Amino acid sequence: MAENWQCPFCGNNSTLTNQNVTVSGYNFDDNNKFDGPLRIVTRSIVCPNPDCREVAINSTFGRCVSEGGSFKLGKVFEEWLLRPSSLALVFPDYVPAPIRQDYEEACKIRNLSPKASATLSRRCLQGIIRDFKGIVKKRLVDEIDALRDEVDPDTWAAIDAVRQIGNIGAHMEKDINEIIDVEPPRPSS
């Protein structure tokens, strides 16, 4: 096997081989709830970068299918990042701690609470604009407008999209630090 992979710890791109990847899975009975046998597969990857050598682990749960005498994962029902617990990249210390913290938390809760994640992303975005660009206005929309000529159009559109999506969870443009209540995710049955 050869697979392109970006390490979530050091950010290096590398090609994975069987030496870096260990896959282990087992099948179990669905107890008449899932219409057929189930399978869970855990995959651990050791980063090939000699300066890193970190271990990334994830698990996937889904339908078990038999193919050529061996078992494989069919339709995937759920997937978990076990280590690291999110795909947040590690940024250097010169990025202010509050910005890094908002970013890391937004990544962690992305699946559990997309609204809260979008709101944190929006606050993170405002922190970046204020800290790195020195643009401070009353409303985020005005700050982003002031940024329009300083970044390329695609980047600007992405920045404005974060603002718009983040509006769902924040009090519109009034106060970026105020986050409205967000329903906790329903416990899975």
Ligand SMILES: [Zn+2]
């Ligand atoms: Zn690495």
